[in-house]
Amino acid sequence: MASLEDELRSALRRREPSPDFTERVLARVSAAPARRAPQPWVRWLAAIAAALLLAAGGLEYRHYRGERAKDQVLVAVRIAGSKLNKAQKKVQMLTHRSTS
Amino acid sequence: MKAAGLAIALLLLAGAAPAQQVKWNFDKLAARASDTVDVSLSGSLLRLATKFLSDDDKDEAKVKKLVGGLKGIYVKSFEFKKPGEYSAADVESFRAPLHAPDWERVVGVHSSEDGETVEVYIKNEGKGIGGLAIIASEPKQLTLVNIVGAIDLDSLSELGGHLGIPEVDVDKKK
Numbered sequence: 001m002a003s004l005e006d007e008l009r010s011a012l013r014r015r016e017p018s019p020d021f022t023e024r025v026l027a028r029v030s031a032a033p034a035r036r037a038p039q040p041w042v043r044w045l046a047a048i049a050a051a052l053l054l055a056a057g058g059l060e061y062r063h064y065r066g067e068r069a070k071d072q073v074l075v076a077v078r079i080a081g082s083k084l085n086k087a088q089k090k091v092q093m094l095t096h097r098s099t100s
Numbered sequence: 101m102k103a104a105g106l107a108i109a110l111l112l113l114a115g116a117a118p119a120q121q122v123k124w125n126f127d128k129l130a131a132r133a134s135d136t137v138d139v140s141l142s143g144s145l146l147r148l149a150t151k152f153l154s155d156d157d158k159d160e161a162k163v164k165k166l167v168g169g170l171k172g173i174y175v176k177s178f179e180f181k182k183p184g185e186y187s188a189a190d191v192e193s194f195r196a197p198l199h200a201p202d203w204e205r206v207v208g209v210h211s212s213e214d215g216e217t218v219e220v221y222i223k224n225e226g227k228g229i230g231g232l233a234i235i236a237s238e239p240k241q242l243t244l245v246n247i248v249g250a251i252d253l254d255s256l257s258e259l260g261g262h263l264g265i266p267e268v269d270v271d272k273k274k
Contacts, residue, residue: 062148069141069149076139076173077163080245081259083236087218090209 122197122233122246126176129242132185133178141173143249162259170249183215183239194235194244195219203233215239222253229253 130136141149146167153164167173180186198205198221207220216238223231232253234245 065145066148066152069145070152072139072141073146073149073153073163073167073173074160075137076141076175076245077166077256077259079137079139079175079177079243080173080232080234080247081256083218083234083243083245084220084253084256086216086236087207087209087220087234090211090218091207094209 122231124176124194124197124244126178129178129186129190132180134181135179137175137177139173139175143171146170146173159259162255166252166255166259170247170251172246172248174246174248175244177241177243180240180242185240186237186242190242191217191235191237194242198233225250232256 150164150168153160155161155164178186197203201224203221203223205219205221207218209219210217217236219235221233221235222229223233225231228250230248230250232245232247232251234243236243236245
């Protein structure tokens, strides 16, 4: 039992690092490749790509709205024209009857 | 004094305000209708639409010229499954805002054969026409057209025979 305790004590005993420990750690830290910020041109490229995407989306939406508005105009003119036409037809018929 | 000045300014602004869309309430009719056509085009949408109307297509070019100066087009057309689904009061509610001195009924025709009535109203504004309203009632259909702005009636009637509208020429049928 005492030997187990001795073994544990020996294993967990505080040990001083070697004298060059700090130097080795610092050397490794400086040797590790630093994580660099993206190049400015990458940022610009991303911004331009985002702007182009937004512009393309906006144009596509405007085109959709324009085509839809055009169809609505044609429907409206068709309905208005046909109703006006009917009124005109009736007036012409009455005028024709009264003159003949 | 300030209040009087404000009142005068408001009156002047009201006088200078552009032609407005006439407001109707269609909720009850829409609930009874089996089909509804609803076109609502404000000035900005009309301007956008004209950019998409072709100059090369003869019909589209005419429509483009016709609607180019308009401030709005609003069409409501209700179709019903059977006759009698709308009342005379419904038609009267269409007429209600179209009163003198702003509006004038220029045409009112009724056919007892097919039970069809078409009324055409124009809005007098200064020197010319400031708007147009058409109320067309058939046994199973009720239509209201409101065009805001100076509409050329000749151009609109010229579209007879185009866009699927049958051309009217009584004399040719003799």
